[in-house]
Amino acid sequence: MSYTTDKIRNIIFLGHQGSGKTTLVEQIASNILKQPAGSVDRKNTISDFTPEEKARLTSCSMAVVSLDYNGYRLNLLDAPGNDDFVADVIGVLDFVKAAVLVLDAGKIEVGTIKHFNLLKKYGVPTFIFVNKMDKELVNFDEVLEKITNSLGKKGVSFTYPLNDGKHFNGFVDVTTLKAVKADGHKRVPVELDEATKAKVSEMNNALVEQVALTDDALLEKFFSGEALSAEEIASGLKNAVLSGEVAPVVVGSSTENIGVNTLVDMMITYLPSPAFIKEMKGKDRGNREVIRKISESEPFSAYIFKTVYDQYKGTTNYAFVVSGSLELGSDVYNAELNSTMRASQMFSLLGAKQNNIQKAIAGDIVAFAKLDGITTGHTLCDKNDVVTFPRAKYPTIVYRRAISAKNSRDEEKLIQALYRVAAEDPTIEITRVPETKQLLLGGLSDSHLNFVLDKVKNTFGFEANTDAPQVIYRETVKREASAVGRYVKQSGGSGFYGVVEMRFGPSGSDENIFTEEIFGGTVPKNYHPAVEKGFFESVQEGQLAGFPVIGLKAVLFDGKYHSVDSNEQAFRMAAILAYREAYMNCAPTLLEPIMKITISVTNEFTGNVMNDLNQRRARVLSMDESGYGTQEITALVPEAELLDYAIKLRVLSQGSGSFNSEFDSYQEVPSNLLQGVIAANSRLEKDK
Ligand SMILES: Nc1nc2c(ncn2[C@@H]2O[C@H](COP(=O)(O)OP(=O)(O)O)[C@@H](O)[C@H]2O)c(=O)[nH]1
């Protein structure tokens, strides 16, 4: 089917895990494709197709389900509700500006609030689908009140249930006052009883008033008692939805297939085409700003928002076509890799199923296979009209574990497999720490890392052990001390002769400094660099616990040399000996890394979080209201107290909290903890 950009709807389905997003998308696809709907529990949905999803009975990765319906192209993005996989969501919110927030029978859960705040932050016009209306004891009026209380005043009812709870069998469209009822597989119109009619007429009036409020001329018409035309109401509602003033609330049941078709029709009417974002800004070869309109008449460009690796299919890249169009078999260019490649395999997606396409146009979501080196965050463009779009801003890595292979022979292969899996997820990071030689796997939480390790095991068959990462302390000194270093060996052959007197003490900053105050050439100038070299080699390892030393100043102030046996090697060694001799007299101590963390948590849990911070030696810097019902706390906390924080914060805040952290400074380990830290972390014995 051919379609134009204005007929495309890219819609992301969000909401707490288990609210029914996958089931809803499945039902929409089933209605449109006229095929039976799969079920999450029977592991046969279009969206949840990976082995990890089938094992967990929940989405772990965002699936794209592209459907043709009444001349429209629907690209439905079934997002995972779990926070561990938020990268998939963040990755598209710069350009997907239409969403359906799915609620489980009107429960407003933590994940739902988080997603709602995210949609607000990114300015995404949103529908609220009150799913599972068939469940017992659901009372829609209470649901509406909860929506108002927890999500702000935006929720406006576009449909109203005929019966609540297990008698739920139909609904009224508040915009048209038409009602439908389920009769087996059929959906039949019904007449409203007087009470319901009165109720929904009132709601309709409120809706029309909302519309009138968006426009002065309409408001005048409304208050003078004149009826607004159907077109005025529809376009007024659309504007209110697009501006974010109104989030339409629609009721239904995905499993009973009630309200699903109405949702689809309303999404098409009220949610925008990709052209809503008008343009995307990028950079050209010379780093100058380039603007691409979401239009077929611009040069081709596309942004890769997701990369998936499959043992059999290889790597697939999911792309949002920002501008222009692309014929199958054309060349595409990537500026970061400076490479041109052929788009030889291009698909539309139905979950795991890839349907070959001949052409992709601005605003559409498509997939490419066999694009060498291309991965999430890359831009594809026309070689003659280069553009690179900025990457999505992903959350920072907050949880790390040291990884080693269960079977040490597999170490190299395990690492390669980890890199493969990590390439799919911008919130997974692999680093080798030079100081400890540990291989660290970083991500968003314990369960997030376990997911990655599970996947490595399922896909490649390698198992890993995990361990706590080591904090990298530093050493420094608090007072001055001097020492003599003598390196003298004169028995037989060419000898060694170097004697230095050096003073060591605090440098006044984090830097190590070497100076000299030699009078009368007791150590000739040409040997000073060797002394300096010996000093800088020494500070790689402190004598207290074996950590690198910072903030140490060394002054070479006296010494002796021998006209035949002195050489650079002798003076280098003499400096090392002087350092070793003096170090423990300089009142050495340990410095620990202090992180600056920013925590976001819903109001009700701030007390928990603050109490816990106190026990982590934190210094709270600020606490501010941020977003609807959430607080932002910033604090300085020793890294050693944060190793498990990603897990603990979830517990403390019932999943509502998140945080990010960055290195701030080094600070002295408190004296009451010093001996314990040295005992637990000393590298001196191990290394010798
Ligand atoms: N009773 C009822 N159960 C539903 C409905 N929609 C989904 N479910 C069930 O809720 C569970 C979670 O659904 P799923 O689609 O995986 O939720 P997701 O995590 O939001 O994708 C599954 O067991 C579904 O069968 C509904 O409308 N009514």
Ligand SMILES: [Mg+2]
């Ligand atoms: Mg799901």
